[in-house]
Amino acid sequence: MDSSLSGEQRLTTEAGPSGPAADARLGRLGLLRESRLWRFIRGHGILVALLLLILIGALLSPFFLTPANVANVARQASIIGILGVGMTFVILTAGIDLSVGSMLGLAAIVFATTLSAGVAWPLAIVIALLAGSGTGAINGLGVTKGRLQPFVMTLGMLVIARGVTMTVSNGKPIPLGEAAASVAWIGTGEVFGIPVPVLLFALIATVAWFTLKYTPFGRQVYAVGDNLEAARLSGISTNRTIFSVYVISGLCAAIAALIVVSRLTAGEPSQGTGFELDAIAIVVIGGTSLFGGEGGVGGTVIGAAIVAAMNNLLNLLGVSPFSQQIVKGLIILGAVYLERRSVKSEGR
Numbered sequence: 199m200d201s202s203l204s205g206e207q208r209l210t211t212e213a214g215p216s217g218p219a220a221d222a223r224l225g226r227l228g229l230l231r232e233s234r235l236w237r238f239i240r241g242h243g244i245l246v247a248l249l250l251l252i253l254i255g256a257l258l259s260p261f262f263l264t265p266a267n268v269a270n271v272a273r274q275a276s277i278i279g280i281l282g283v284g285m286t287f288v289i290l291t292a293g294i295d296l297s298v299g300s301m302l303g304l305a306a307i308v309f310a311t312t313l314s315a316g317v318a319w320p321l322a323i324v325i326a327l328l329a330g331s332g333t334g335a336i337n338g339l340g341v342t343k344g345r346l347q348p349f350v351m352t353l354g355m356l357v358i359a360r361g362v363t364m365t366v367s368n369g370k371p372i373p374l375g376e377a378a379a380s381v382a383w384i385g386t387g388e389v390f391g392i393p394v395p396v397l398l399f400a401l402i403a404t405v406a407w408f409t410l411k412y413t414p415f416g417r418q419v420y421a422v423g424d425n426l427e428a429a430r431l432s433g434i435s436t437n438r439t440i441f442s443v444y445v446i447s448g449l450c451a452a453i454a455a456l457i458v459v460s461r462l463t464a465g466e467p468s469q470g471t472g473f474e475l476d477a478i479a480i481v482v483i484g485g486t487s488l489f490g491g492e493g494g495v496g497g498t499v500i501g502a503a504i505v506a507a508m509n510n511l512l513n514l515l516g517v518s519p520f521s522q523q524i525v526k527g528l529i530i531l532g533a534v535y536l537e538r539r540s541v542k543s544e545g546r
Contacts, residue, residue: 244485248500255514276399277395278505279480282501288446293341293440293490294348299473304362306466308325309322309459313374334447336355342441356474378463382460398453420491484496
């Protein structure tokens with residue numbers, strides 16, 4: 199009997215530990231592996247999604263990876279990407295800017311009107327940038343001083359700015375005329391084979407990344423979005439920070455307007471319609487939380503590439519623009535749903 203028991207003990211020892219303690223250790227090991235996998239997915243998931251989209255596009259359309267099409271996708275990504283950079287600042291403070299498309303349209307008409315009136319192109323650029331940042335400043339004042347919810351304030355500005363645009367232009371395009379040649383480089387020029395819009399996007403994204411990561415203002419943006427009251431009690435001028443991010447959003451919309459107008463050689467009163475959806479989509483896809491305080495410009499850049507490539511692929515496949523809106527809406531809902539799941543799982 200003793201010999202039999204000792205044999206069983208030897209078998210148990212060779213097979214390894216068992217029982218509740220061992221199960222607990224195995225459970226902890228599984229959670230550790232799951233946590234590492236989740237961190238990897240969150241850290242590299244959108245980049246993997248972009249690579250998969252490129253692969254799918256190459257398989258579905260022979261034109262998707264042609265140099266001309268890639269350059270076209272890069273230009274499109276630049277326009278919505280610049281809008282997305284400004285939107286990133288706003289969303290990081292737990293705000294939203296629904297007026298970026300209308301601000302783009304307003305800045306576009308201002309730019310086209312001044313150029314067609316004979317104003318020198320450098321001054322016309324400055325005036326257009328002031329129009330965009332000034333409209334953003336009004337948004338900022340409405341949110342901070344008027345105590346209006348960002349959704350309500352920017353929704354109202356979406357309508358107002360579009361109405362001003364239609365009034366100034368009488369609902370008609372404003373051609374640049376002879377001035378078109380002097381600003382064509384903004385939208386169609388290249389430097390060492392790289393489109394100027396792509397270089398502008400890269401420059402703006404780099405400056406925004408550095409600002410958010412290494413400057414006091416960037417830390418204040420994250421603090422305001424993470425906990426507004428705690429930021430106020432810590433001595434941060436929360437109103438000034440919130441006001442500033444809406445100015446930045448308006449400025450980015452105006453820069454995007456310069457690219458659009460110089461490409462089309464005319465200011466269209468409908469330019470920028472629906473661009474707010476694209477801007478919000480790329481920010482959310484890029485991992486910036488709609489609840490504020492989490493995310494960054496790097497994800498927005500990848501999000502812009504994903505949305506631009508997706509739009510281009512759907513066009514190549516003959517999908518109607520109306521159906522494309524459905525796809526974008528579903529992507530936003532899915533991204534927000536995953537964000538809420540993430541928040542619940544982390545107990546925030």
